[in-house]
Amino acid sequence: MDTKIRLLAVTDIRGTIAISDDDRIEWGSPEDKRLFKEITTQSGVVVMGRKTYEAIGRKLPGRYNVVLSSKAHFRCEAPDLVLNGSVNNVVKILFERGFTDMCVIGGQAVFSQFLKSGMVTDLHLTIEPIILPDGLNLFSNIDKQFLLRLEKTHILNSKGSIYIHYRIEKVGSKI
Template sequence: MDTKIRLLAVTDIRGTIAIAEDDRIEWGSPEDKRLFKEITTESGVVVMGRKTYETIGRKLPGRYNVVLSSKGHFSCEAPDLVLSGSINDVVKILFERGFTDICVIGGQSIFSQFLKSGMVTDLHLTVEPMVLPDGLNLFSNIDKQFSLHLEKAHILNSKGSIYIHYRIEKVESKI
């Protein structure tokens, strides 16, 4: 059985994923939003942190919404599943529930934890043609080198939004 753990993000050209923790990403292109919906709906499950979930403000329809949090209450509709613990434990629980294609959709801490776990198979990035004010980068505190293989890249619109799909080939210990 082919299992996938994919990270999906939209960034500016510097790798900024959000201006602030509650950024609703209104600066992302409609084409990126359509691609995000297509990939995550095909997968069937989205994993995110509590802040990302509360910023979205609701469950994403047609997908099993999993939130990683030590808190059990939300300022909006409750997700399908709330988990806490290690990334390995989270993935094991989801695999036991029959999910073999997991889309990780944010935020920075969750992206970083999943990448550091060494279990991520694919990165799906849309780079929007802009420079945002200082904010949150895609990853933080990464202490390994990840080699990537380009699977697909194409221009999404006339403004120059670029979709890039990388497969993670190997992880090197400290740089």
């Protein structure tokens, strides 16, 4: 399978991605939101967990919205596709539907599952110049080492929001 799987996230300087499960990330910069829209629209597919989808509150237009959940009902409009299963099965199903580029956009459990699978090819991170109260970190329970190669950095605004693109070079052994 020749598939590009990108992880996209905005964090504070400590790697916090959300203050709570239903955080709408209103602390992220407009520049990050524009970059997020550009990358995910180019990909055409966004993959997320149910809590992330419900925090967004709607389908993201111009993208195929995939939600990983064991629930079939949502507090907002239904996504394009609801899947429940392993990351390998999710990627296989999307590949069989003709998708070879997908963006994983949250939350923590979904980010961690995809990273642990060893299938993620790229990390796109925006680091906002803010320190949030304790919340959810980007990853949890990672027990392997991931070697990254810097592809691109860009300062997004005068406040100091920084975009970083890494390619995953190698997944190491368990620590």
